[in-house]
Amino acid sequence: xxxxxxxxxxxxxxxxxxxVLTGFASLAEAKDDPLAELEQQIGRPHHKxxxxxxxxxxYIDPHVHPEPHLxxxxxxxxxxxxHGFIQRALLAGLLAGGLCAWLGVFIVLRRMVFVGIALAxxxxxxxxxxxxxxxxxxxxxxxxxxxxxxxxxxxSTRGELSTEARIGLVxLLAGGLxxxxxxxxxxxxxEQLEMLQGSLLTxxxxxxxxxxxxxxxxxxxxxxxxxxxxxxSFDPVGAQVxxxxxxxxxxxLLATLGTSVSLTVQSCGLLLVFGYLLIPPAxxxxxxxxxxxxxxxxxxxxxxxxxxxxxxxxxxxLPPGPAIVVTMLxxxxxxPSIVRLCLHRKTLHGLNPxxxxxxxxxQRS
Amino acid sequence: xxDDALIRRFRRVSLGYAQxxxxxxxxxxIVRGDYLGIVGPNGSGKTTLLLGLLGVKNPxxxxxxxxxxxxxxxxxxxxxxxxxxxxxxxxxxxxGRELMGARFNTPLDLASLLxxxxxxGLEDRRYRExxxxxxxxxxxxxxxxxxxxxxxxxxxxxxxxxxxxRALMDLVDSLFAQGRTIVLVSHLLNLVANHAHSLALVGGGxxxxxxxxxxxxxxxxxxxxxxxxxxxxxxxxxxxxxxxRDSRDTEGDPC
Numbered sequence: 001x002x003x004x005x006x007x008x009x010x011x012x013x014x015x016x017x018x019x020v021l022t023g024f025a026s027l028a029e030a031k032d033d034p035l036a037e038l039e040q041q042i043g044r045p046h047h048k049x050x051x052x053x054x055x056x057x058x059y060i061d062p063h064v065h066p067e068p069h070l071x072x073x074x075x076x077x078x079x080x081x082x083h084g085f086i087q088r089a090l091l092a093g094l095l096a097g098g099l100c101a102w103l104g105v106f107i108v109l110r111r112m113v114f115v116g117i118a119l120a121x122x123x124x125x126x127x128x129x130x131x132x133x134x135x136x137x138x139x140x141x142x143x144x145x146x147x148x149x150x151x152x153x154x155x156s157t158r159g160e161l162s163t164e165a166r167i168g169l170v171x172l173l174a175g176g177l178x179x180x181x182x183x184x185x186x187x188x189x190x191e192q193l194e195m196l197q198g199s200l201l202t203x204x205x206x207x208x209x210x211x212x213x214x215x216x217x218x219x220x221x222x223x224x225x226x227x228x229x230x231x232x233s234f235d236p237v238g239a240q241v242x243x244x245x246x247x248x249x250x251x252x253l254l255a256t257l258g259t260s261v262s263l264t265v266q267s268c269g270l271l272l273v274f275g276y277l278l279i280p281p282a283x284x285x286x287x288x289x290x291x292x293x294x295x296x297x298x299x300x301x302x303x304x305x306x307x308x309x310x311x312x313x314x315x316x317x318l319p320p321g322p323a324i325v326v327t328m329l330x331x332x333x334x335x336p337s338i339v340r341l342c343l344h345r346k347t348l349h350g351l352n353p354x355x356x357x358x359x360x361x362x363q364r365s
Numbered sequence: 366x367x368d369d370a371l372i373r374r375f376r377r378v379s380l381g382y383a384q385x386x387x388x389x390x391x392x393x394x395i396v397r398g399d400y401l402g403i404v405g406p407n408g409s410g411k412t413t414l415l416l417g418l419l420g421v422k423n424p425x426x427x428x429x430x431x432x433x434x435x436x437x438x439x440x441x442x443x444x445x446x447x448x449x450x451x452x453x454x455x456x457x458x459x460x461g462r463e464l465m466g467a468r469f470n471t472p473l474d475l476a477s478l479l480x481x482x483x484x485x486g487l488e489d490r491r492y493r494e495x496x497x498x499x500x501x502x503x504x505x506x507x508x509x510x511x512x513x514x515x516x517x518x519x520x521x522x523x524x525x526x527x528x529x530x531r532a533l534m535d536l537v538d539s540l541f542a543q544g545r546t547i548v549l550v551s552h553l554l555n556l557v558a559n560h561a562h563s564l565a566l567v568g569g570g571x572x573x574x575x576x577x578x579x580x581x582x583x584x585x586x587x588x589x590x591x592x593x594x595x596x597x598x599x600x601x602x603x604x605x606x607x608x609x610r611d612s613r614d615t616e617g618d619p620c
Binding site: 108109111227228230231233234235237238239240241242243244285288289290291293294 | 416419420421437439441445446447449450451452453456460461463464465507511
């Protein structure tokens, strides 16, 4: 009889998402001016007039946030999470990381990691253009990434140039334009740093709402379309033969990816988004589990990495984005070994006996 | 021929890509109970014909007729599937059926299916850890899981050793004996000659159909492959050999 092993995993993931959203709802009622709160934490008065631009346009140097323990005061190890801006940063990291880690499994399996980094760069280019032209960054980033995603989905694999070469050209174009546009925008240096390091510490509640809604939508699409998405990724022709519209599902995957990247780049920055897209899925795949296990390991490892990375950034006075990326890389080294060791022990105890047939050659007498 | 028996009928079909047609004026008919072999040189358009047959590629010209709903079991070339996917035998076998789930009244008896294709007890093994022959059986299992009216196999014996090839083709023959309609695409002439019952020769942008005896002659194959070909009968089996180019060049030379 067919077993349905993957559904409970998806339901558990959905339940986890709901728990996160419930926690977020209580926070959303809190102050919606992270910069004011941040400055309150560091004991400086907040003057709104000195910050006329939207909060997510401001680069906040994480080195300025307070380090109470440096002043010789005893503090709780998890004290960092008592601050509202760290709580929001954690939620933003969990939502953005969860989204990217989930979608990243498809990126890694379909060998389109380069598309992931190119999408993130195109989103950054969209933000740079918005800053330059005085437009809404989210809308412009969304439009540019969706355009690239559709272009990538529709473009033929045949031709003079390989897919990698064409995506590389787009990446270079987007990267070059980003720098030029930011340089000409008047506030370029700050924006550039923000895009590279992220602005997790200044994520607003409204941005968290956007992320939560997007995460809910993407997870729903992927829960209901998981079989189609896996089938068109594994065997495109075979999927079409049993009635799956390959082009539609491919475009849907790229569209969800483009939308997610465009929004998460705004909150987390280029480096962290690419890290979320690549490292947690790689951690899951290296663990040697089945596909549902890969998704679970990816989600759990990104969640733990985000929390520990933020804690490390707070305690050691580090920029949060790179701190989370380094923590994810440490998980990449440790987690697969632990999981494989557990699986090996299970096998040794006879719970998962190998059924490999034994080859016994016979010689002709 | 009653329409109930019809699986696919190509009428003056052209198939190809945006750059132009690969196959022109194809007339082909497959009915229930057929065992059709499709052979031709590399790059002749076998895969293009196959995609048209599967309904994945629409014709540039002409019409392809057949039942509105036809359950097709497709066995792709192993090399076309990426083994990076952490899928078990169970995951792969049920993949197609799960996507067509609403069309089946009874649940799949996976154990019996795996037993019938010689993969008993391997349902939790990783697909990528299997041997070439076992992987091919898994893909046949996936095709059989959709209870197909038409089973299409694309180069099923590529990369298999002598024993695995024989065992796999015995399995395909047994499926045919159970009443399945089979289409076997291969570049291996000996394989098709000894298993299929009718033939489609693909070459030069054309498709020629007929019985094995009609089409598998040294003259036809020599013309298709531009070389000297010998078709012999050894202990009831057709054996197709290519003659060394030197011997063809010197054919008729008394020296």
